[in-house]
Amino acid sequence: MSEISIIGAGGFTGKELLGLIARHPKYKTVHITSDKLAGKSLSEVFPDLISPENLIFKRHEDEVPKGSLVVLAVPNEASLELAPKFLDKGHKVIDLSGVYRLHDQSLFEKNYKLKHTSFSLTDKAVFGIPEIFRDKLKGADFVSNPGCFSTSVILAVYLLGDLRKKVRARIVADCKSGISGAGGRVEDGGFSFNSVYENFRAYKILTHQHEPEIQEYCFAGSGLSHPEILFVPHLLPVYRGILSTMYLEAESEDLPILQTLKENSKSETFVRIRETPEEIDLAKVNQTNFLDISARVRGKNITIVSALDNLMKGAASQALQNINLMLGEKETLGLI
Amino acid sequence: MSEISIIGAGGFTGKELLGLIARHPKYKTVHITSDKLAGKSLSEVFPDLISPENLIFKRHEDEVPKGSLVVLAVPNEASLELAPKFLDKGHKVIDLSGVYRLHDQSLFEKNYKLKHTSFSLTDKAVFGIPEIFRDKLKGADFVSNPGCFSTSVILAVYLLGDLRKKVRARIVADCKSGISGAGGRVEDGGFSFNSVYENFRAYKILTHQHEPEIQEYCFAGSGLSHPEILFVPHLLPVYRGILSTMYLEAESEDLPILQTLKENSKSETFVRIRETPEEIDLAKVNQTNFLDISARVRGKNITIVSALDNLMKGAASQALQNINLMLGEKETLGLI
Amino acid sequence: MSEISIIGAGGFTGKELLGLIARHPKYKTVHITSDKLAGKSLSEVFPDLISPENLIFKRHEDEVPKGSLVVLAVPNEASLELAPKFLDKGHKVIDLSGVYRLHDQSLFEKNYKLKHTSFSLTDKAVFGIPEIFRDKLKGADFVSNPGCFSTSVILAVYLLGDLRKKVRARIVADCKSGISGAGGRVEDGGFSFNSVYENFRAYKILTHQHEPEIQEYCFAGSGLSHPEILFVPHLLPVYRGILSTMYLEAESEDLPILQTLKENSKSETFVRIRETPEEIDLAKVNQTNFLDISARVRGKNITIVSALDNLMKGAASQALQNINLMLGEKETLGLI
Amino acid sequence: MSEISIIGAGGFTGKELLGLIARHPKYKTVHITSDKLAGKSLSEVFPDLISPENLIFKRHEDEVPKGSLVVLAVPNEASLELAPKFLDKGHKVIDLSGVYRLHDQSLFEKNYKLKHTSFSLTDKAVFGIPEIFRDKLKGADFVSNPGCFSTSVILAVYLLGDLRKKVRARIVADCKSGISGAGGRVEDGGFSFNSVYENFRAYKILTHQHEPEIQEYCFAGSGLSHPEILFVPHLLPVYRGILSTMYLEAESEDLPILQTLKENSKSETFVRIRETPEEIDLAKVNQTNFLDISARVRGKNITIVSALDNLMKGAASQALQNINLMLGEKETLGLI
CATH class of the missing domain: 3.40.50.720 (NAD(P)-binding Rossmann-like Domain)
Structure with a gap:
């Protein structure tokens, strides 16, 4: 032992x-x-x-x-x-x-x-x-x-592999976290039951400390410069879990995003690529080390959704x- | 009467x-x-x-x-x-x-x-x-x-007025709604307590029926063509309220977004512009006809947050x- | 005015x-x-x-x-x-x-x-x-x-009228309240999101300050001495509402409790007697001045359920x- | 294996x-x-x-x-x-x-x-x-x-041991369960998000199928006849957990209830006796095989509170x- x-x-x-x-x-x-x-x-x-x-x-x-x-x-x-x-x-x-x-x-x-x-x-x-x-x-x-938000964004982008060379290095990462991912242990007014229950808000908009970390690692190994990250975390009225919705823009239409994600993660035990991004939710990764990812492409627009348990894979x-x-x-x- | x-x-x-x-x-x-x-x-x-x-x-x-x-x-x-x-x-x-x-x-x-x-x-x-x-x-x-999501996005963009001519006509609208805004009356499996509580997911990603409506009206009166809208709704484990986070890209840096929103809504009773987007939340508009809006600008990037009660102003x-x-x-x- | x-x-x-x-x-x-x-x-x-x-x-x-x-x-x-x-x-x-x-x-x-x-x-x-x-x-x-818990218990018992002379003056009042009825404004650790969400507990068991008040008034006008009250409040993970379950014991079997409640409240606008106690819930009285009451009798045992909005009728x-x-x-x- | x-x-x-x-x-x-x-x-x-x-x-x-x-x-x-x-x-x-x-x-x-x-x-x-x-x-x-409610009530009473001979065989068991204990898998209207969230109600009042089971076993081995059980389950807006509040009446004052519970469970790994009943909550037993019990005595009145995870010890x-x-x-x- x-x-x-x-x-x-x-x-x-x-x-x-x-x-x-x-x-x-x-x-x-x-x-x-x-x-x-x-x-x-x-x-x-x-x-x-x-x-x-x-x-x-x-x-x-x-x-x-x-x-x-x-x-x-x-x-x-x-x-x-x-x-x-x-x-x-x-x-x-x-x-x-x-x-x-x-x-x-x-x-x-x-x-x-x-x-x-x-x-x-x-x-x-x-x-x-x-x-x-x-x-x-x-x-x-x-x-x-790494940070919990960071893992959910970095891996989802990193696993695009060489396709990263075909997207614009400006990524919108709209992330939503349960209170344990937002630092809710400290029993201050910001995390009282009153302020969280039946409520929702964004916080640290474009100013969160994880933003440079995402920037440093999501294009790792691609030979590209650091992308511009627009990272906006939000506070969900749940205990655990992070779902990140990412918006990328490609140089050309209909890139094979889903197929590439599958290919690049086929030997990874803890990354699961789902067929549609609507299947991604917090419950499926709750209390596991899994990161679930899926994507939808419309023309040059790429929307990637990922989810993990911030206390676990995060x-x-x-x-x-x-x-x-x-x-x-x-x-x-x-x-x- | x-x-x-x-x-x-x-x-x-x-x-x-x-x-x-x-x-x-x-x-x-x-x-x-x-x-x-x-x-x-x-x-x-x-x-x-x-x-x-x-x-x-x-x-x-x-x-x-x-x-x-x-x-x-x-x-x-x-x-x-x-x-x-x-x-x-x-x-x-x-x-x-x-x-x-x-x-x-x-x-x-x-x-x-x-x-x-x-x-x-x-x-x-x-x-x-x-x-x-x-x-x-x-x-x-x-x-x-109009639709509830539509109102939260259209008005936030429309009130930019002439500044709309200085932004790219590609808008990311990442919207989060309580179950009453997502059609939760129908007691199907999708809205059981089990599937919503301590959970979160996106739905109808880039395929929601409100997308063309947002496209038709948010640049109304600007003389511009319809923008490209990337509209992704998400289901919050709350009863009522919609918070929309919008990402726009400007031609030039540091446009006076907040000031313009204030100017263009100064005679509007039901639109409230808040100083920081972190102040926007569902609780402040719950059961009211108010639409709250704020924004943050970083370089050419504009992030706008709006909130309304989907059953009321929505x-x-x-x-x-x-x-x-x-x-x-x-x-x-x-x-x- | x-x-x-x-x-x-x-x-x-x-x-x-x-x-x-x-x-x-x-x-x-x-x-x-x-x-x-x-x-x-x-x-x-x-x-x-x-x-x-x-x-x-x-x-x-x-x-x-x-x-x-x-x-x-x-x-x-x-x-x-x-x-x-x-x-x-x-x-x-x-x-x-x-x-x-x-x-x-x-x-x-x-x-x-x-x-x-x-x-x-x-x-x-x-x-x-x-x-x-x-x-x-x-x-x-x-x-x-009066207090919020007190109203929910006192009125439910008081409206039994003369039947109160046929019940034992020992009443179990097992009450459940949302956090606004439990004093949740004070942002202390006891009402953090962590401690309330997906949780439930009793508090001030047999020691709550409303107990003597219930004792003083629920037999008002009956000529009887103060009953023994076993009052146990509990904290629900909701914002508003109190549901009280009361257990009384009659001298004889099958007293006409429901009928008596109806009779004694027939001119009361804000008291609603429901046919079965399973119909009583918080949602029906939420944001109203109504007190809903119903009861079930089995032999000498009487179970009364009442609900009100602690911030309203409470x-x-x-x-x-x-x-x-x-x-x-x-x-x-x-x-x- | x-x-x-x-x-x-x-x-x-x-x-x-x-x-x-x-x-x-x-x-x-x-x-x-x-x-x-x-x-x-x-x-x-x-x-x-x-x-x-x-x-x-x-x-x-x-x-x-x-x-x-x-x-x-x-x-x-x-x-x-x-x-x-x-x-x-x-x-x-x-x-x-x-x-x-x-x-x-x-x-x-x-x-x-x-x-x-x-x-x-x-x-x-x-x-x-x-x-x-x-x-x-x-x-x-x-x-x-056994049933989940049953375990929470039967064991709490059974562990009183010989003291059961000194209490009246009429027990009020006011129990509160998360939806998984109330049979919420079936996606019917009764367990929609709308009907459970920000709500609370009793169900199957004095008619729940677990009542005879509690009656048969909670006085097991005491040589006493089956007690009268007043069992009222309630539906909490949480996923898992049962908290039961029990009201008993003793023949004499100040029986050593807590001490007896401790004594009778001292060799039991999965029964934990807590010093005060206010310490009992769902979170402490969540996802464990523990049954937590405590009690408060006032004169002849005994209030016992127990909690377990209905999906685990239940x-x-x-x-x-x-x-x-x-x-x-x-x-x-x-x-x-």
């Missing part, structure tokens, strides 16, 4: 990951931290979590079991500080924050409104979408897990998929 | 209109029909409707009170048959179906999959968005009330606004 | 009352206060409220228009202080807090964990359920509006019904 | 059970049937189900793998016919319908409105609540899995707990 330590295990993603590891045949969670929950047991904090051992939350600064793989599920500021520390001590590290994803420091600092104190690590971090960077992820020591289960690669296990182990 | 007859009063829109007329100082509902509900009383069918008289549902074919204004809230096929009949008898008619909105018969027939049997009436029908066609609506005998209260104009009353009477 | 001042108009109930008065043919809101919202306009605070004049929120201490009827929609502590003040100045006052409902000071103080500083006023306050205290409410200067519209009586207007004016 | 066949695997419970078995270390589903879905694959029908093999649905009449344990998850009529057939062929059978639970044939037939064609089997069926009938369930060949996971016992495995295997 490989040992896993989760730093910041008290949030939405930490909980999902704990559940996944509990069911994984080769991993075992050995250490969990949360400065806020330190001293409490897992079953107190997450009474609905099925986990074999009733671990006690430690503090972030407490000693981490030697040799364990470290998952960082902490805010951006904490990741800046903790990632170098754990890497120095020889731990393999997978970071779920946004601080090691962008390769342009000034863009990062402007976007995250945060000074980067360990920027050189970014070059060492593999961006954790296995369907794109599988080879680099195998045996990797340091992985930067966070915890994609992290586990990456951990499988980092530790040399079968990529799908414990996920299917 | 002017008398109003509602043909097809048993649906979502009929109910809202009954409530609005009940509170209107100068109108009175005198006749309601529903072939399915014939013989039942209003309070049986709508126990939560506050209405002074407990009318009994008649059949569509029953005699309609002479001189009453007729509201047609029936399916497309029925409107084709009933509108000419009531107009012949000298009633003023406002039709809420989609059959008298498009001025291209073959486009209509292709789009609605329906042979048009009274197409010549389309030319007599005034399209019922008062903010665009106010003058023609005053005293009109025959009005075609149907019943806009119908009442039109009826006020048809009958020579103050446009806002009973609505504010 | 009679003038009405609302002290504490920024809450759930204040908003509903503002809407009701706006549609009332003989009343006009002339003054609204909220220490938190002072300086803001009505349309800023409640963008979906249809109201003729765009009043500005004042502070509680600001001068109230002479001669206006004062509605107190403030917390218990504030009502203790403000009610005597406004009564002294000659205003008619209707208080929506809980502080003038109980006639046993020590019970009040224990129950509300609050020292009563104007207890003598309790004797002057008429308890505002018109179906019970109509005669005293006519022309009354001071009315204490608060604002019942207040308006009381105001109509206080000002000598027709009781149903503006409510039907 | 023991082999399991699921007859009627296309429903709510079938799906849950498939997921549980897929994660179980010693069981394997080898055969699934559904007359309606015959020919379709598991991933088509349940795209969000994580299961190692993509089984194809067969017809009920198709050959069942020899030696496999048969789970019957079919309607009552089908269980009457199929259970004897599978038992005759030597399969171990666990039946999830209601037809082998009641030991009074005329009560059964009246209650289920169904003629019993294999009543003698009832005596052979062990009632599948392990916390009550563990010894009989070990190695059993035929088990009748159906599928309790079935798996029983299967573990039937097959001689550790009771908690695959459940914790």
Whole structure:
């Protein structure tokens, strides 16, 4: 059994990951931290979590079991500080924050409104979408897990492969997320029942911190420059799930989009291409590591719809998929 | 008191209109029909409707009170048959179906999959968005009330006025509707609690029957040809409300979109321009005749967000606004 | 037009009352206060409220228009202080807090964990359920509006009339309320979307402050001592509405409960007795002043189900019904 | 690996059970049937189900793998016919319908409105609540899995042990269920989004088919006669979960209810006694095999609150707990 330590295990993603590891045949969670929950047991904090051992939350600064793989599920500021520390001590590290994803420091600092104190690590971090960077992820020591919105958009575009050379590099990504993807743990007024139920709104319109990340990776490997991304997230009155509707414009009519998506994902276990975009919905991917994609073409217009569970393929289960690669296990182990 | 007859009063829109007329100082509902509900009383069918008289549902074919204004809230096929009949008898008619909105018969027939049997009436029908066609609506005998999605998109674009000449005539309209706007009365599997709750999906992607209507009217009066519309409706797990996110592309950077929207709607009671598009939400327009609009511009990219209550400004209260104009009353009477 | 001042108009109930008065043919809101919202306009605070004049929120201490009827929609502590003040100045006052409902000071103080500083006023306050205290409410200067749960239970039992002498004075009242009836305005963790959605729980079990109020009034006029009430409120993942299920035990079998309820409410506009308790639901009373009641008897067991809108018959519209009586207007004016 | 066949695997419970078995270390589903879905694959029908093999649905009449344990998850009529057939062929059978639970044939037939064609089997069926009938369930060949409401009420009362002799045998069980517990798969009008969302109602008041089952088992082993049960189920606008509020009356004051519940469940893995009944909610038991219970006593009045996931401890996971016992495995295997 490989040992896993989760730093910041008290949030939405930490909980999902704990559940996944509990069911994984080769991993075992050995250490969990949360400065806020330190001293409490897992079953107190997450009474609905099925986990074999009733671990006690430690503090972030407490000693981490030697040799364990470290998952960082902490805010951006904490990741800046903790990632170098754990890497120095020889731990393999997978970071779920946004601080090691962008390769342009000034863009990062402007976007995250945060000074980067360990920027050189970014070059060492593999961006954790296995369907794109599988080879680099195998045996990797340091992985930067992508954002939930980002995964839903990047993969849908990336899998167009060479067809990306035939579309205009201006992509509208109109994304809709349940509250767990919009950061709803913080119990502020913005996520009260009153403000979410029987309501709907857009937020961070053209200003969301995931926009540059989508820009950096969705044309990866195509030899093209970064596309212009119009990213507008919206808040759905549901708990989990992201559905993204993307609008692209082709140079020529009737490109074989659906066929290409099928072709380019035929060996991917966790990408499912559906025949019509009307079949895509949150329920089909809920609590799974699947990303569902489909598309409709009308003349030069291409509409792609994708869906994933923001807590799973958008966070915890994609992290586990990456951990499988980092530790040399079968990529799908414990996920299917 | 002017008398109003509602043909097809048993649906979502009929109910809202009954409530609005009940509170209107100068109108009175005198006749309601529903072939399915014939013989039942209003309070049986709508126990939560506050209405002074407990009318009994008649059949569509029953005699309609002479001189009453007729509201047609029936399916497309029925409107084709009933509108000419009531107009012949000298009633003023406002039709809420989609059959008298498009001025291209073959486009209509292709789009609605329906042979048009009274197409010549389309030319007599005034399209019922008062903010665009106010003058023609005053005293009109025959009005075609617009669709709910259409109103949310058309008005948001129309109010750009001359700036429409500086945008590309290709508009992405990514719209999200509660189930009452998506036709959820019919109790089929598509609108079961299971299929809607904690779920979200797109439907009729690039194939919705409102698309040509949006195309016909959003550039009205600009002297420009019909724009290309990419209209994708989505189904929200809420009861009422539509939020539309629109993406336009300008010829030049930083057009004064918000300022222009304010300018062009300054005399409009029911259009509210908000400072930021993040302020737009369903709750603010719920059960009102308001259309809220805002926008954000980044370079040549323009993102407009609008919201309305699909049962109100998207149907019943806009119908009442039109009826006020048809009958020579103050446009806002009973609505504010 | 009679003038009405609302002290504490920024809450759930204040908003509903503002809407009701706006549609009332003989009343006009002339003054609204909220220490938190002072300086803001009505349309800023409640963008979906249809109201003729765009009043500005004042502070509680600001001068109230002479001669206006004062509605107190403030917390218990504030009502203790403000009610005597406004009564002294000659205003008619209707208080929506809980502080003038109980006639046993020590019970009040224990129950509300609050020292009563104007207890003598309790004797002057008429308890505002018109179906019970109509005669005293006519022309009354001071009315204490009942709680939402209380109304749903008290009236259902009270309307049994003399049959109350044949039931055991031990009543189980298992009540379920939407979040607006459970005090959900305060944006604390207890009413975050996370904690309410796809969830359900009981709260204040046998310890809710409305229990003594139900006890004091549900056997009113029967000559019997106060019943034992087992009151357990529950929190529904909905916005508005209360459904109460009550369990009583009779001395003898098959009492004519439904018939008696019908008989005793036959002249009541706002009480509707339904043939079967399965017909009772929140949707039928939503946004109305109706209280729906039905019952099922099996041997000596009596099960009564009632439903009301906690913001309406449970608060604002019942207040308006009381105001109509206080000002000598027709009781149903503006409510039907 | 023991082999399991699921007859009627296309429903709510079938799906849950498939997921549980897929994660179980010693069981394997080898055969699934559904007359309606015959020919379709598991991933088509349940795209969000994580299961190692993509089984194809067969017809009920198709050959069942020899030696496999048969789970019957079919309607009552089908269980009457199929259970004897599978038992005759030597399969171990666990039946999830209601037809082998009641030991009074005329009560059964009246209650289920169904003629019993294999009543003698009832005596052979062990009632599948392990916390009550563990010894009989070990190695059993035929088990009748209890109803979801029943489990939530029966166990809460049963665990009072000898204290049951000190309470009156009249129990009010006011139960609230999500739509999956109320039979919401059938897409009829009763479970449309419109009728459930922002709504709440009671159903089958004092007439639900689970009432006699609760009566038969909640005083099991106490030597007392069957109690009078007042069982009123209600429909919550949520997907899963049941919370039951029970009202009992004691002979004497202040019985040590909570302490007794703790004592009597101290060796039970899946029963959790919480300190206060306000802590009980659906979220804590969601997707687990736990039954949470707590209580409050006031004088002679006892209020007990329990919660479980109707699809898990109320159906599928309790079935798996029983299967573990039937097959001689550790009771908690695959459940914790």
